[in-house]
Each structure stands twice: as structure tokens, then as C-alpha cells.
Amino acid sequence: MLEVRSVTKSFGGFSAVGGVSFTVPRGSISAIIGPNGAGKTTLFNLITGHLEPDSGRVVFNERDVTGIAPHDLCRLGMGRSFQRTNIFPRLTVYENIQAAYVSHRGRGFNLFTPVAGLYRAETESLLSAVGLLEKAHETSGFLSHGNQKQLELGIALALEPELLLLDEPTAGMSATETRDSIRLIERLAADRGLTLLFTEHDMEVVFSIAHRITVLHQGRVIADGAPADVRRDPEVKRVYLGDSR
Amino acid sequence: MPDLAFVFAQSLSGLTAAMFLFLIASGLSLIFGVLRVLNFAHGTFYMLGAYCAFQIVQWIGLDGGRFWLAALGAALAVAALGGIVERVLFRHLYDKEELYQLLFTYALVLILSDVAKIIWGTQQKSVSRPAELTGAFQIFGATVPHYNLFILALGPTIALTFWFVLQRTRAGRFIRAAALDRETLGALGVNVDGLYTWVFVLASFLGGLGGALIAPMRATTPGMDTEVIVEAFVVVVIGGLGSFWGTFLGALIYGQVLSFGILFFPRFSIFAVFALMAAVLMIRPWGLLGRPIR
Amino acid sequence: MLARVPWALLVLIAAFFVPAAGSRFYTFVANDVVIWALFATSLNLLVGYTGLVSFGHAAYFGIGAYTTGILMKKAGLSFLIAFPAAGIVAGVCALVFGFFCVRLTRIYFAMLTLAFAQIVWAICFKWNEVTGGEQGMPEIPYPSFDGVDRVVSALPALGSYRTSDYYYFTCLVLVALCLWALRRIVASPFGRMLTTIRENAERAEFIGVNVRRYELAAFVIAGVFAGLAGGLFGIFNRGVFPDFAYWTKSSEVLIMTLLGGMGTFYGPAIGALALIWLNQQIVSYTQYWPLILGSILVILLFVFPGGLAGAVIALWRRLVRSPVGA
Numbered sequence: 001m002l003e004v005r006s007v008t009k010s011f012g013g014f015s016a017v018g019g020v021s022f023t024v025p026r027g028s029i030s031a032i033i034g035p036n037g038a039g040k041t042t043l044f045n046l047i048t049g050h051l052e053p054d055s056g057r058v059v060f061n062e063r064d065v066t067g068i069a070p071h072d073l074c075r076l077g078m079g080r081s082f083q084r085t086n087i088f089p090r091l092t093v094y095e096n097i098q099a100a101y102v103s104h105r106g107r108g109f110n111l112f113t114p115v116a117g118l119y120r121a122e123t124e125s126l127l128s129a130v131g132l133l134e135k136a137h138e139t140s141g142f143l144s145h146g147n148q149k150q151l152e153l154g155i156a157l158a159l160e161p162e163l164l165l166l167d168e169p170t171a172g173m174s175a176t177e178t179r180d181s182i183r184l185i186e187r188l189a190a191d192r193g194l195t196l197l198f199t200e201h202d203m204e205v206v207f208s209i210a211h212r213i214t215v216l217h218q219g220r221v222i223a224d225g226a227p228a229d230v231r232r233d234p235e236v237k238r239v240y241l242g243d244s245r
Numbered sequence: 246m247p248d249l250a251f252v253f254a255q256s257l258s259g260l261t262a263a264m265f266l267f268l269i270a271s272g273l274s275l276i277f278g279v280l281r282v283l284n285f286a287h288g289t290f291y292m293l294g295a296y297c298a299f300q301i302v303q304w305i306g307l308d309g310g311r312f313w314l315a316a317l318g319a320a321l322a323v324a325a326l327g328g329i330v331e332r333v334l335f336r337h338l339y340d341k342e343e344l345y346q347l348l349f350t351y352a353l354v355l356i357l358s359d360v361a362k363i364i365w366g367t368q369q370k371s372v373s374r375p376a377e378l379t380g381a382f383q384i385f386g387a388t389v390p391h392y393n394l395f396i397l398a399l400g401p402t403i404a405l406t407f408w409f410v411l412q413r414t415r416a417g418r419f420i421r422a423a424a425l426d427r428e429t430l431g432a433l434g435v436n437v438d439g440l441y442t443w444v445f446v447l448a449s450f451l452g453g454l455g456g457a458l459i460a461p462m463r464a465t466t467p468g469m470d471t472e473v474i475v476e477a478f479v480v481v482v483i484g485g486l487g488s489f490w491g492t493f494l495g496a497l498i499y500g501q502v503l504s505f506g507i508l509f510f511p512r513f514s515i516f517a518v519f520a521l522m523a524a525v526l527m528i529r530p531w532g533l534l535g536r537p538i539r
Numbered sequence: 540m541l542a543r544v545p546w547a548l549l550v551l552i553a554a555f556f557v558p559a560a561g562s563r564f565y566t567f568v569a570n571d572v573v574i575w576a577l578f579a580t581s582l583n584l585l586v587g588y589t590g591l592v593s594f595g596h597a598a599y600f601g602i603g604a605y606t607t608g609i610l611m612k613k614a615g616l617s618f619l620i621a622f623p624a625a626g627i628v629a630g631v632c633a634l635v636f637g638f639f640c641v642r643l644t645r646i647y648f649a650m651l652t653l654a655f656a657q658i659v660w661a662i663c664f665k666w667n668e669v670t671g672g673e674q675g676m677p678e679i680p681y682p683s684f685d686g687v688d689r690v691v692s693a694l695p696a697l698g699s700y701r702t703s704d705y706y707y708f709t710c711l712v713l714v715a716l717c718l719w720a721l722r723r724i725v726a727s728p729f730g731r732m733l734t735t736i737r738e739n740a741e742r743a744e745f746i747g748v749n750v751r752r753y754e755l756a757a758f759v760i761a762g763v764f765a766g767l768a769g770g771l772f773g774i775f776n777r778g779v780f781p782d783f784a785y786w787t788k789s790s791e792v793l794i795m796t797l798l799g800g801m802g803t804f805y806g807p808a809i810g811a812l813a814l815i816w817l818n819q820q821i822v823s824y825t826q827y828w829p830l831i832l833g834s835i836l837v838i839l840l841f842v843f844p845g846g847l848a849g850a851v852i853a854l855w856r857r858l859v860r861s862p863v864g865a
Contacts, residue, residue, distance in 0.1 A: 334841075344592055348836060352837045352840070353833065355833030358829065359829045359833070475653075478650065482650050486646070512665045513665065515664070516658060516661040520658060522657075526647055530643050
């Protein structure tokens with residue numbers, strides 16, 4: 001479904017991502033892991049069009065989407081959540097999700113219908129699915145971190161994506177929150193037939209749900225495959241267990 | 246075909262105008278570079294510098310080098326005002342939205358320019374040139390007043406001094422660091438709040454000095470602040486917001502465009518200046534020597 | 540319960556009685572307020588709803604004023620053509636200027652809007668043949684009200700009105716229609732997309748919002764309504780002058796918008812009312828109006844950052860949450 005081919009990006013003299021290639025099969029849950037600074041977020045930004053690669057291609061559903069603007073990419077079926085919570089702080093929870101539906105369903109340039117009643121059913125159903133229905137009319141900027149992350153997920157899902165990219169979805173969460181969050185993500189993915197690609201620091205999370213893991217180190221892929229194989233890979237062990245000699 | 250004397254005279258007048266603009270614009274650029282705020286009131290500090298110089302000259306006269314005392318006094322008075330304003334009022338707005346900071350500087354324009362009207366009235370004031378510099382040279386057939394030459398020499402001198410301070414002194418390093426990354430600097434234990442106050446004081450000094458020095462050349466009237474601030478904006482945009490030599494370059498370009506523009510296309514010279522500003526913003530927004538702001 | 544009262548409608552109806560109730564002077568002030576209310580609300584579409592701070596909104600005000608002035612005075616065209624033309628010409632200019640402006644962010648955006656406004660001012664200032672140059676174009680004719688006057692004279696209950704009164708009613712009706720249209724726009728899906736851009740432009744991109752396109756659309760709409768306000772103002776002011784486009788005019792309307800509160804729809808209109816009324820009151824005592832205005836602004840900035848409307852709302856919320864009600 002998603003193919004990344006030899007994607008490279010440098011900033012000044014610093015090579016953030018160097019010749020990274022991997023594939024994400026449809027319906028799978030894939031993870032990208034690596035120590036800090038390995039280039040995970042940069043890679044995400046390259047896939048979602050936030051940055052343009054110096055070389056290489058990103059192919060989604062057999063279509064070359066390298067460097068396509070984010071607002072066009074959304075319409076092709078790719079959704080994304082962000083590491084630092086990225087919501088619309090002064091809008092209510094309900095309005096956050098509704099806005100995503102309005103945009104996605106192409107009503108954005110309608111200048112005369114009152115927006116208040118649009119997509120009520122879909123919005124409420126989605127809010128219920130991510131567990132935020134009771135908080136629907138609270139100002140989203142005042143929610144707790146965990147709730148904001150749920151909202152993030154909701155916004156991404158409102159775009160009815162086929163592939164969902166999650167950038168460190170459990171960052172900053174406690175162990176309980178992480179467990180709940182992962183259960184929620186898994187359930188939603190199964191219900192909606194989503195393909196997931198996520199980056200994570202929490203190894204427990206990764207090894208518990210990923211079907212496929214790609215390991216990055218200093219901008220390069222050092223291992224790629226099923227969790228059991230990756231766990232045994234000596235290179236991976238070296239990088240993670242701190243052998244810096 | 247204009248003759249050499251004429252071209253030379255025009256060019257020189259453009260350069261002189263540029264030096265004054267550089268003095269004001271450098272203060273504006275400094276405040277923007279470090280505090281990230283466009284200080285609308287900077288033109289008003291310039292105007293106050295001129296008025297203060299006038300006032301001091303009224304008190305102490307012009308003989309025996311008193312003019313320089315007056316200019317310095319005026320610049321210091323304006324610097325002090327800047328310091329007080331920053332300390333007492335402005336610093337409480339740093340955590341608010343940029344728009345509020347801008348609005349504050351505009352409110353200062355309103356308040357200070359009316360205060361100037363209250364103190365000095367609306368008639369235009371003039372200051373005579375200092376006795377030492379009342380003559381003129383004949384260069385290439387053009388009459389060039391000594392005072393103008395002095396300003397022409399002073400501009401680059403101040404630029405170089407300023408540059409030296411920024412590049413080679415400890416204080417200068419702090420200023421440059423604050424412009425790049427305020428938080429890290431604070432985390433390193435530097436008193437960033439105090440630094441901000443000093444930057445504001447320094448910028449106000451430069452603005453006030455510019456006003457004091459231009460007083461012998463142009464009439465001091467209310468309304469000179471709103472005119473000059475837009476000119477200063479044009480200069481820093483062309484040169485690059487926050488770039489020191491950019492401001493110098495921008496001032497030079499502005500001066501020449503204006504003086505030759507008035508000559509060849511008198512009706513469109515003001516248009517030309519703003520068209521240049523728009524062109525720079527459309528093609529290379531961070532100016533000739535600036536760096537893209539993140 | 541208080542929110543259910545149709546305040547805006549009541550204010551509109553009350554406004555119709557101003558000429559009957561007061562002197563010529565009150566009608567004059569009310570007319571001024573009504574036009575500036577439209578101007579300020581148009582700016583708020585950019586500032587308050589989209590998060591784009593423009594320093595050059597007066598450009599479109601000036602363009603609208605000159606368009607109507609030139610069409611009515613020099614071409615002798617009727618108000619019915621000259622008024623919409625003001626909006627159309629201003630809108631086209633906003634499209635051209637806006638195209639370049641929305642590619643820039645924040646401070647650069649603001650500077651370019653300022654540059655374009657100053658260019659408009661410079662053209663108006665110097666293009667003597669068309670715009671009258673520095674002297675401007677005095678004596679723009681009022682629209683012809685003969686037809687209306689005949690009807691009104693036939694109905695004894697309504698009393699008699701001057702031309703300036705008829706013009707006031709015209710402005711009132713037209714501005715009310717424009718504000719109604721703007722209100723629909725901000726309450727529409729388009730308006731909601733604008734607020735997402737204001738809140739988080741990056742995230743807006745990731746929900747499929749082509750930020751530049753929406754910002755340009757907002758810029759043009761704001762320009763159109765500013766142009767319409769300018770068209771009305773040129774006639775009201777009995778003359779069109781270059782300073783309509785000067786940056787200080789842009790700052791006046793920006794202040795009104797902020798004074799009234801850019802977080803609400805009617806905030807800027809309230810700001811216009813407050814500022815103009817205050818100006819009239821103070822100018823009769825002292826010539827130092829800028830000093831007073833500046834001081835008020837400073838107080839407002841430190842004590843009521845939400846503007847007057849914000850302060851009233853905050854006060855009301857506090858009253859509503861009184862210990863008795865909880």
C-alpha cells in the first residue's frame with residue numbers, strides 16, 4: 001500500500017534521512033523505531049508532504065505522492081496524528097471533529113449554510129468511538145493531555161483514511177493511559193480496516209501490536225521485518241543496548 | 246544630460262538622507278531582531294530627540310561645542326525614556342500576543358506625539374548648525390555643506406562601532422545570542438530581562454541621536470514621526486529584518502532611489518520606494534541580507 | 540435568556556429613529572458609526588476569524604471611495620451602479636494584492652499589506668488627472684432621493700427628512716445587509732475553516748484545508764466589504780481624499796476592531812461606536828484626543844485584552860455564576 005523508495009533528506013550538511021526504503025502492506029500494523037535523532041519524525045514529514053525529499057519517491061496506492069501538499073494528500077486516504085498535540089485549541093471538542101468532516105466532505109467553500117447542524121451524526125458517532133462524547137462541548141485547549149491525544153486520533157479518523165500515520169501516539173502517557181490508548185487504536189483499526197504506521201519509543205507497545213518493524217539509526221534502515229526477527233538482530237541490539245564503541 | 250556636479254550633489258543628498266535613516270532603522274532592526282517586535286514608537290523617539298535637542302539648545306546656546314552636548318543630552322534623554330517605558334510597561338506584554346505588543350507601541354506614538362505637542366506646540370522649530378560646521382565645500386562644482394559631510398562620515402563610523410560592539414564584545418555576543426534563542430540564553434543564567442531593557446535603551450539612544458542630529462537640517466514638526474517610521478520600515482524590509490548590514494544597505498538604496506527618483510520621475514518617487522518594498526517582499530521576503538525567520 | 544433577545548435587530552430598529560429624535564449632529568455621528576462598523580467588521584474577518592493581521596486594510600476602503608467618487612462625480616453614474624462597483628473594484632484589487640500577501644507569514648504578510656496600501660495612497664496622492672491628487676475630490680454628489688421623498692411627503696405620519704437623513708437610512712439599510720451577509724459567512728462551513736486556520740494552520744493543512752486558497756478568499760471578501768464601506772464614506776464625507784488609504788487609517792480601523800473585541804462578531808461594530816462617540820465627546824473639550832486614545836489603549840491592553848466586548852462578556856459570565864445560581 002505504501003512504498004518508500006530510497007528517500008533522502010539533508011539539512012545543511014546534516015543528513016537526517018539517508019536512502020530509506022521500506023513497504024507497508026495493506027491491513028498491517030507497522031512500526032518505525034530507533035533511538036532519538038534517528039530521523040523518525042523527519043521520515044514521517046517526508047511521507048506526509050510536510051517536507052520534500054532531496055531524492056527518492058513515496059508511492060501510495062500505486063500513486064507517486066512525493067512532495068504532494070498535505071491538504072491534497074489527506075484526500076487520497078492518508079491521515080496523520082502528531083507527536084506534539086496539534087488540535088484547534090479554542091474550538092470545542094465537537095467543533096474540532098466537525099471541522100475535519102466539513103473539510104473532508106468538500107463543504108469547505110460553502111458560504112451560506114449555517115455550520116452548526118452539519119454532520120452531527122457522524123461527529124457524535126466518532127466522538128463516541130474515541131471516548132470523548134461526554135466532553136463534546138468543552139474547549140479542547142483545556143483538556144488533559146490524554147484526552148487531547150484521543151481528540152487528535154479522532155480528527156485523523158474523521159478524514160476516513162485508509163492509512164493512518166501515528167507519530168509517537170503514547171508520548172507522555174502513563175502506563176495505564178498507554179495501555180488504554182493502544183487498545184483503542186487497535187480496536188479502531190480493526191473496525192475500520194485501517195492500515196497503521198506508527199513511530200514509538202515504548203518498546204513494549206511496539207512489540208505487542210506491530211506485525212512489522214523497521215529500525216532506523218542515524219537516518220538509515222538497519223533492520224526490517226517481523227518483531228521476532230528484529231528482536232534477535234545483533235545490529236539492533238547493539239544500537240539499543242548502548243554499545244557506542 | 247545632467248552634469249557631473251548635479252549628479253554628484255543628488256547622490257550626496259541621497260547618501261545623507263540614508264545616514265539618518267540608518268540611525269533610526271538600526272534601532273528598529275535591533276529591537277526587532279532581539280525582542281521580535283516592530284516598534285512603531287521608534288519614529289516618535291526620533292522626533293523627541295529632535296525636540297529635546299532644540300530645547301537644550303534653547304537653554305545652553307550653541308557656542309563652543311554646545312551643540313554636541315545638546316545632541317548627546319537629547320539622545321540620553323530619549324534613551325532614558327525608552328528604558329523606563331520598557332521596564333515599567335512593555336515588559337509585561339512579552340507573554341501576550343504580538344498584536345498587543347504592536348498596539349502598545351502604536352499607543353505610545355499617540356501619547357508621546359501629543360505630549361510633544363503639549364510641551365512644544367505645533368509651530369515648527371529649528372536649530373541652527375553648530376558654529377564649527379556652518380561652512381561649505383565646493384566639490385565637483387557642487388556646494389556641499391560641512392555639516393552634511395560630517396553626517397556622511399558619522400554614519401559609517403557609528404555603523405562600524407556598532408558592528409564592533411556586536412561582534413567583538415561580550416555584551417554584543419549576548420545580544421546576538423538573545424536574538425537567536427532567548428530561552429537557552431536564560432537557561433544559561435544570563436539576565437535576559439535586563440538585556441532586553443538595555444537593548445531597548447540602546448535602540449532608543451540611536452533613534453534619539455538621529456533626531457537630534459537632523460534637527461539642524463530639517464524643521465522639527467509634529468507628524469515627522471509618522472512619516473519617518475514608514476521610511477524606516479521600508480529600509481529594514483529591503484535590507485532584511487534583524488540584519489545589521491542589511492539595514493545599512495537598505496538605507497543606502499532607499500536614499501539613492503528617493504533622490505534620483507525625485508529627479509527623473511518626480512511624480513512617482515514615493516511610489517517607487519513602496520514598490521521597491523513590495524517587490525522585495527514578493528521576491529525575497531527576508532530582504533537582501535536577512536535570513537528567513539522560522 | 541438574555542442571549543435570546545435579538546439585540547442586533549433591536550439596535551437596527553432603534554437606529555432608524557435617530558433622525559427623528561435628535562439633531563443633525565446625531566444623525567451625522569450615527570452615519571459615521573454605521574459605516575465604520577462595516578469597515579471594522581470586514582477587517583475582523585481577517586484578523587479575528589482567520590488570524591491574519593493586515594496593516595493595509597484602508598487600501599480597499601480608499602479604492603472603494605475613489606471608485607464611487609469617480610463614477611458619480613466624473614462619470615455622472617447613478618449610486619446604484621457606483622456603490623456595487625466600489626465593492627467589485629476593491630475586490631479585484633484585493634485578489635491581486637492578496638495573491639502575493641498570503642504567500643507570506645505573519646510579519647512579512649503585515650509588511651506587504653502595508654506596502655500595497657502605501658502604493659495605493661501614493662497613486663491617489665499623485666495621479667492628479669484621475670484622483671484629483673493631493674486635493675482629493677471634494678463635493679461628491681448625494682444619490683438622488685426624489686422618488687423616495689415624494690412617497691414620504693405623501694404620508695403625513697412620517698414627517699419630513701433632509702437629504703442627509705435619507706442618505707443615513709440608505710447607509711443603515713445597506714450596512715445592515717452587508718453585516719447580515721458577513722454574519723452568514725462566518726457562521727458557514729467556510730467560516731469554520733477560517734477559524735481552523737487561525738487556531739492551527741498546520742493542522743488545518745492536515746485536515747485537507749488549502750490554507751492559501753482560503754486565506755485569499757477571506758482577503759478578497761474582506762476587501763469587498765471594506766470597499767463598500769469606502770464607497771459609502773466618500774459620499775458621507777462630502778469628498779474623497781488620499782489619506783483614506785494612508786496607514787494611519789488602517790491603524791484606526793484595527794484599533795476599533797481590537798477595542799471592541801475581535802473574538803466576537805459585533806465586537807468591532809461596538810468598537811466603532813465607542814471610539815467615534817468618545818472622539819466626539821473628547822474633541823469638544825480638548826485637542827489632545829490622540830493622548831486620550833493612546834492612554835485608553837494602554838489601559839485596555841493591560842486590563843481588558845479581550846476588548847470591550849470581551850470585558851462585557853467576562854463580566855456577564857461572572858454575574859451569571861453568582862453564588863445564588865451556581
